[in-house]
Amino acid sequence: xxxxxxxxxxxxxxxxxxxxxxxxxxxxxxxxxxxxxxxxxxxxxxxxxxxxxxxxxxxxxxxxxxxxxxxxxxxxxxxxxxxxxxxxxxxxxxxxxxxxxxxxxxxxxxxxx
Amino acid sequence: xxxxxxxxxxxxxxxxxxxxxxxxxxxxxxxxxxxxxxxxxxxxxxxxxxxxxxxxxxxxxxxxxxxxxxxxxxxxxxxxxxxxxxxxxxxxxxxxxxxxxxxxxxxxxxxxxxxx
Numbered sequence: 260x261x262x263x264x265x266x267x268x269x270x271x272x273x274x275x276x277x278x279x280x281x282x283x284x285x286x287x288x289x290x291x292x293x294x295x296x297x298x299x300x301x302x303x304x305x306x307x308x309x310x311x312x313x314x315x316x317x318x319x320x321x322x323x324x325x326x327x328x329x330x331x332x333x334x335x336x337x338x339x340x341x342x343x344x345x346x347x348x349x350x351x352x353x354x355x356x357x358x359x360x361x362x363x364x365x366x367x368x369x370x371x372x
Numbered sequence: 373x374x375x376x377x378x379x380x381x382x383x384x385x386x387x388x389x390x391x392x393x394x395x396x397x398x399x400x401x402x403x404x405x406x407x408x409x410x411x412x413x414x415x416x417x418x419x420x421x422x423x424x425x426x427x428x429x430x431x432x433x434x435x436x437x438x439x440x441x442x443x444x445x446x447x448x449x450x451x452x453x454x455x456x457x458x459x460x461x462x463x464x465x466x467x468x469x470x471x472x473x474x475x476x477x478x479x480x481x482x483x484x485x486x487x488x
Contacts, residue, residue, distance in 0.1 A: 291475040302465060302479040303416065348415060352475055358404065360467075360477060362415045 261286040265363030282349035283331040289351040339370045378480035392452045395466030401446035402468035410463040422449040456487045
């Protein structure tokens with residue numbers, strides 16, 4: 260089955276700096292990679308996703324890059340703000356294989372003033 | 373669009389009792405729903421995949437007789453934790469997929485279960 264590793268587990272940045280979270284996956288057939296933001300006690304919220312036929316996707320301050328050869332993908336947040344503080348999860352899915360999401364272990368991002 | 377609700381949001385029960393959690397897709401039909409469990413400071417762990425009109429598919433290590441799943445309609449799936457014990461205390465979250473080739477899963481707000 261799919262295995263997703265995520266680093267770092269905690270990340271502290273100054274407001275305005277960039278934050279990068281990296282994930283690797285094991286199943287080369289995986290073809291959909293969403294990123295979720297989860298605030299304490301709340302539901303995971305989809306913030307961006309990328310499919311395997313695309314190398315990069317950007318939405319305002321958030322971008323995701325995918326390297327299929329190396330089987331890793333990264334989340335980039337620029338101009339971080341205190342409200343970006345949360346736990347971020349990457350995930351990978353093999354569509355057609357039950358569409359089961361395999362989540363990474365999560366990154367606690369703290370944006371300090 | 374794509375709103376998923378869960379009920380209840382909080383439940384406290386005595387050890388040995390059963391607890392039912394409902395997951396509803398409010399503005400779309402979901403042929404597939406998923407149930408996750410999340411312990412404090414940990415990731416989401418898939419428990420089972422719920423398919424409308426058929427038996428749920430459980431992940432390895434999840435007891436199907438303890439976690440009963442029913443997906444009787446395209447907008448409702450229920451998870452019943454039978455004979456709950458303190459170690460079942462956790463945050464239970466459902467998600468729903470639009471269907472077809474849509475991969476995106478939309479999550480419910482979660483149900484926090486505390487078993488005394």
